[in-house]
Amino acid sequence: MAHSAAESAGHPSVHASPAVAYEAAKLGIWAFLATEVLLFGGLFTTYIVFRLKFPEMFHRDYLHLDRVLGAANTVVLIASSLTVALAIASIRKGEQRLLKLFLSLTIFLAGVFLVIKYFEWTEKFAHGLFPGTDIFFSLYFMMTGLHGLHVAGGIAVLGAMLFLAGRGRFSESYNTPVEISGLYWHFVDLVWIYLFPLFYLIG
């Protein structure tokens, strides 16, 4: 009896009710974001340590970075945060088409971010600036690289959401995956909001 209902979902639900399942998912994503904060926290700590140790190097090297491209990328990511928020708002109202539209837009903006990043990195390589060049560029490539990986991961997650949205899995009453994916995406944007001034603005 219990089995037939369970098998439709693939595995019997472990939660007492959909409301509990939603709370569990929210708690889970926040715990996950806490680990992400500590993952990047290690790099931010490294940044602080070496910035205090080598202020001249940081000043000299930051001049090599392209502030225009960095600023453009900041705008792109902030826009994508907006579109993903709009996607969540849409599905809460049951707007399936708007959900798909805004998810697609978010993925597109994430792609733009990576393309701009690609040109920035290529230009650095062309000028002989590599991860092993000095501590500043080690930090620059490590931090933007790890962030870039998270953007790529975000594209995969949002792509999965778009795929599921296409199959009509989400509704006004059930949109937890979209919401937690959105939280993850906001986190990725937030990291960039810190990276941009640290590398491009303060010399």
Add this chain to the structure above:
Amino acid sequence: MTNAFAGGAAASPSAWQIDAVFLFIACVSLFFFLLVEGLLIYFAIRYRRRKASEDAALSDVRSNTLLEIVWVLVPSLAVLAFFTYGYVVFRDVTAPQPGASDVNVTAGQFLYEFKYADGRTAVNELRVPIGPPVKLIMTSRDVIHGFFIPEYRIKQDILPGQYTYLYFQPDREGTFDIFCTQYCGVGHSNMRAKLIVMSPDAYSTWKAEAEGAKAALPLFEKGKELLERFGCLGCHSVDGSVKVGPTFKGLFGRMVLLEAGGEAKADEEYIRESIVDPGAKVVKGFPNAMPTFKGSVSDDDMAAIVAFLKTQK
């Protein structure tokens, strides 16, 4: 020194101070140890179930606030005492000592090089006179090493790219072990040196004789002394046994198989190259672990070393 318990003997003021902390913590810990183990065993015997029917305990006590407070407070006070005593002695032992004579220490895989203020150098052998405190100014040329004198109870890691310091006061004549305590590679356990504490008279005699004696030695004798001084014999035996590196016995003039393939004749040039650029022709079956001695082995030294190797048939 070969006495089984000599490694534990205290040999400087720092050692006595640190041993006192050991004793203090040991006594307090022993009290807690006996208390806990004693109660454990006593309760286990006293309250063992005697009849199968005694399926429930005699008491339903679930907590006791007073007891809880006691066993938070008592250990807290004990650890505060441990901290304070440990800190005070640590401060004294590591404090800069006025009037200390400087000795520079450069550690490398797998030896210590000591440089005295007057320009003399020695490998794996630190000679100091009784009395005045010594300040070691230490750095490493490759990876992290440790500097540990068990009989003095002191230890300090040696880092590449920065200096660390160690103070000690020798107040007893004798020879003491210096061990590397930070894992540094294949020769880590052979990275040992000696601290030789001499009477002031013996020290000044040694200081005066050090240069003169060396010149008077036959060349191969000088070579042997150099091999000892540079710590070569820590990794290379002269009796045919295999250590970190190949043995010196029967080496000179032999053809050796190389790790990179091919073979080479162990002639003067090969010996020289192996000393200044050890990685160039590594003998098959051995790790490329030897540091370069470029700059520290002079041409004269080289000749003496080769002369010695020729005697090792």
Add this chain to the structure above:
Amino acid sequence: MALPENGRSRGYLAARGFRSWALTLDHKRIGALYLYTTLFFFLLGGIFGLLIRIKLMYPGQAIFSNQTYNVLFTLHGSMMIFLFIIPGIPSGLGNFFIPLLIGARDVAFPRLNLASYWIFVAGILVILGSLIRPMDTGWTFYTPYSAKTGANIALLSFGIFLVGMSSILTGLNFIVTVHKLRAPGMTWHRMPLFIWGMYATSIIQVLATPVVGITFLLLAMERVFGIGFFDPAKGGDPLLFQHFFWFYSHPVVYVMILPAMGVISEVIPVFSRKPIFGYKAIAYSSLAIAFIGFLVWGHHMFVSGMSKTASIIFSFLTFFVAVPTSVKVFNWIATMYKGSITFESPMLYALTFISLFIIGGLTGMFLGALATDVHVHDTYFIVAHFHYTMMGGTVMGLLAGLHYWWPKMTGRMLSEKTARWGWLLTFIGFNLTFLVQFYLGFKGMPRRWAEYPPQYQTLNIVSTVGSWILAGGILVMFSNFIRGLFRGDPAPANPWKGLTLEWQTSSPPPEENFGTVPVVTDWPYGYVKRKPAGDG
């Protein structure tokens, strides 16, 4: 495989075949997979340990080369730490028993749970793959040695990164499970203490593991791209690596010990038939240990060249881990007071845990105090100390848990007689192996030495002989496990008359754990109420 008894349900073990295990979403099966995997590495790591001890019977070059020795102690340490002791109790017993003890159907995210296991396996495969050029760095991977050595450290780092990721996801899953899936009526203060221990553990896993993840990532990048955060030649700082490494690796010591303390807190009251003494003190001391554990990593670095001020602060903070720890020990002892104690194998291991762990804890006092740490740091004193906490503590806790929960996990009883023999040999062998090492360390023998001066030989021989007795004990114990798995007597639902929820379902439990959702009305330690009528 065991055949089903007449009319007896095989519970969650009913389904057969590779897919029923490899793709299972059942926390019990995933827990069992973790146990099999981690116990395998316990035995493998143990063999490496035995080889190390055999080499150390002789002061000079003997048996095998120094380089082989260096690889062996690195493998022994890394496998025991990363593949056995960190995931052992949390992922093995934790997965199996957290849902059962809180009356839940499964963990909060079953798919994530399965993914964690396979990420763990992937990490293991990558680590094994890196052994083509075997690591020789010690399990601490200190730079710059680890950045320079010929071993395949980059691949190894990636493997450890994956194992860490698995650990994070498991911890995350448990946190949500404990928050959201407790049975109706199970308030926080009615939770079994094993759950409190696991909850504190999970918090550490979630918050500390990412830092070691990024550390190993940086180490790998140093080797692949030549970034120089830890390389003094490029302006980097090798001590930064040590800070990062211990920021994880000290808290992770509590990932090892807190679950074991949780197991002990379950076993002692059951076999004393007595309510646990000071429930709240034990529960909150777990959280206190987890919290203080984050502030004390610097005590691994008193002689590293770190500033003296930092050393003093870390020494001070370190001592405050001792307080919640001693609170637990006193509470366990007080639980036995006026109990009605029996000494089946789980209780023997639990009492062994207390008596050995106290030695580990008290010798830790010498390491927390600055003056004494300077002498014994990086000597065999350290080796003895952490084997007393990790093997005398965690492993004894795991063994207590395995013997305690074996009937529940497999539906079969272990032979009590064999279990006692295994315990006796393990106890004697362990003490013989490691007690002498305290003295060896005090006398100055550094750890990680392939050769040593002859004055240390006598004690080393004693230690090696001890290791053989210890190995004998482990062999007897595992023969009992294997026999119990196939031929043990059928286990009743509640062989030890425990009050926690896992004993209220059949042995082994059905796939859905409980026929009806249990409703909790009291804490699980009210033994006196169960006093048989007519007694006294």
